Amino acid sequence: MARFVFITGGVVSSLGKGLASAALGALLQARGYSVRLRKLDPYLNVDPGTMSPFEHGEVFVTDDGAETDLDLGHYERFTGVAARNTDSISSGRVYSTVLEKERRGDYLGKTIQVIPHVTNEIKDFIAIGEDEVDFMLCEIGGTVGDIEGLPFFEAIRQFSHERDRGQCLFMHLTLLPYLAASGELKTKPTQHSVKELQSIGIAPDILVCRSEHPIPEKEREKLALFCNVRPDSVIAAYDLDSIYDAPLAYHKEGLDQAVLDTFGIAPAPQPKLGVWEDVSDRVHNYEGEVRIAIVGKYIQLEDAYKSIKEALMHGGMANRVKVRVDWVDAEVFDREDAAPHLEGYHAILVPGGFGERGTEGKIKAAQFAREKKIPYLGICLGMQMAVIEAARNLAGLVDAGSEEFDHEAGKKRFTPVVYHLKEWVQGSHKVKRSETDDKGGTMRLGAYKAKLLEGSKVAEVYGTTTIEERHRHRYEVDIQYKEELEKNGLIFSGMSPDGKLPEIVEVKDHPWFIGVQFHPELKSKPFAPHPLFRDFVRAAKDNSRLV
Template identity: 45%
Template structure:
């Protein structure tokens, strides 16, 4: 049985639990431990796949096709692991499983209840996801006091009772700074801990989220009223980059606390590679400006993994990428907006649906015509094909059948295996697929190998019947899916850097292992400035 660290949140949502959990994982990884992380989301949706980006942010895709909460992206990036769909547990999954078992008669005539049947299912899923690791972190989403959380808090309480010293509870809560007096107000955190204790959980440690470093009197007050020793209170204050958080928590002794509390092997942590990354991220020598064209730009969390992938590439090249968000719906209304934006590179972002797509196509055209280094991702690749077909091949009205079912030139159409799909959730082409790289192409020079595996999330794809005409006009297919003949990468050799992928390269980017297409984009952007 592995060790468990349960992390709860208080005072308000979006307090930064995901980053704290990922940082704790990094602290333990620095000691040579194998670490896993699970995100619990109390909503009734089975997964995040059908949720609006404005409501939920990015849908992170695991290697095995799970559509999960974006915090799994934080976990993968900080821990340098590949998580599975099992690492995101929702109320929808739990209740669906319990009801299906009841219908099959597995409860043998029992009255099925929240306790023990639902809580037992939650515990089963947590323990199943934890197999094979030294330590498993479990983040319980939401804020203590939310009624949706109650079954999960109860399951965590039961595991704490059953496993004893192999379980640690950490509570993360916001302490506001009253700017008029310059005083930290700890009362909200006190109430949050009191509510948690009402459910039978006494936190072993507290991570205080705050705007500035907490002062000693506030720490003393929190310790007194939360019944937690001062040496078990840690402070995650605002910093220039989230990747610095493990370092500041380590300096405060969180790693040593966890080693003692969980009776883990005492090893000297190794942060050399991580510290070098943070230094490059914080003090770059160069700067480039990257246009981010999409339809959800009002909420950058909708593209969180792409933003982080660009930053990872920037750190590797000693470059600070300054992101310029370009609202494709606004470009659709006024294409001249692009002429007023000064950028060194352009990324056309993923998305679904018709709104703003003509603006995204205009962003592709602008980058192609003005020789701006370009990267299209998923929907961005599909629209790059549409733009090329319209403006280079001369197929006026070319489109994707997703956007115009009556288009005379369906250069993008529904994938064959999607034609009989009659449910929305979990039914796209999802997760890892192997891709063969065509020798002698830009993709080949970027990846330096003949076969790669990347993650997918799409229903539509390039219509192969149009490939001969597209190729004759200069578009090159440089990557093919290995199991079936499907277009995965396109590029334009006539351009300084123009590449687009059907897959999502951002999901496999790591702080010290940036993905090749992002490295190539920033290198080309740097070259264009010189």
């Protein structure tokens, strides 16, 4: 039977609940326990799949095809535990399920209310898979006091009372602001935040306090007294040079010990932190630097490419180099030559995206990398733009384009090198889609296998000819142009098992030019860098010696 840790936030948002949850999960693993982390989000979207990256950052995709909050990426990167569809839920998904049950008559004519029907649905979700792990860590999105979050807070309050004493723990993350004029850390916002929690029946067992300055013992005692927690359960969370220092930093502050003490686990197993000591060493002790340009359309919000940035860092750690990422707006190339903006970079990465905006700029970036022999990694749309570029400039299909945006622009005549995928095989069954389907959850989502061409660059990188990667897209490269493109130097080095869907392309006689239809960044971890990112950064490192 799992022990449950509920992580809540107060005072302000964006304090790092997801990172604190992930770091705690890693520390519990280091002590020999099994963990699972999940996220409960109060927004009314069924999932973040239809949300703009400017609204919510990237959408993290699980093996089983769930579109989830980016915090699940933190969970996977820190614990290595593959997230599932059952690890992410929103108010929209809860209410949708409740209303579906009401329409079917499952409630036998009863009046449907937030309590008990919505809260029961949340509690049922929390309990899924509880027999599989030692600890279940559940992060509640938003901030205490938000009206939309009240059903979740009420649900975890009920859940803790229905369970055996000592089976649930509440950890509250708050802010201790520093007033320079008086030279003081102020505890009052935290006191009010805890009071808000207590007013809805939840008493935190552990306080994690974000602070830019050391917390004096006097303030710790004050927080313990007024917030009704033990002094050793007031945990400082300071700003860090790298998020991958978090497990060691939280261990030093005693977070994992405070959790075990609260659950009455004694004697506690000693942690084995060698993995995180090595990760921290690789982050801070590097032997060089590479500059990589990410040519994208959502560069104003770096969280839109969160997993890509982290995967590049993992690749740098594997190669003992610091990866300096520069964000380059793809739309600039619609008006200007790409060369002045891309010269001097050791590698170029073009990520995924949706819609027409910035696509011609991405095509120019792929052309620049191909012609100048600069290492190039195209992901999802980045692969499709590389194929269109090769079709136009190598195979002579000057009007090559994509159904995704060319028809939107009113272009009547173009060669659809990239088309809307209407049918594919998922596992043992066939999936069908049309352009008029709802947008949410209708893409090719989740893990799919691919076969790699023996002797190809990607087969060398992976060290195998069979892989499985996560997808999130509606459009595919048309296989009918494969022969013509391969004659002109663009090799289709990875295909779906049935040979119908291109998964990977690479340019012949190029130091490192690979495009992938899937999202390899979603499976990269600091202690296990993804092979593509590891080798991409290696290629950038080799190129840096030539520039």
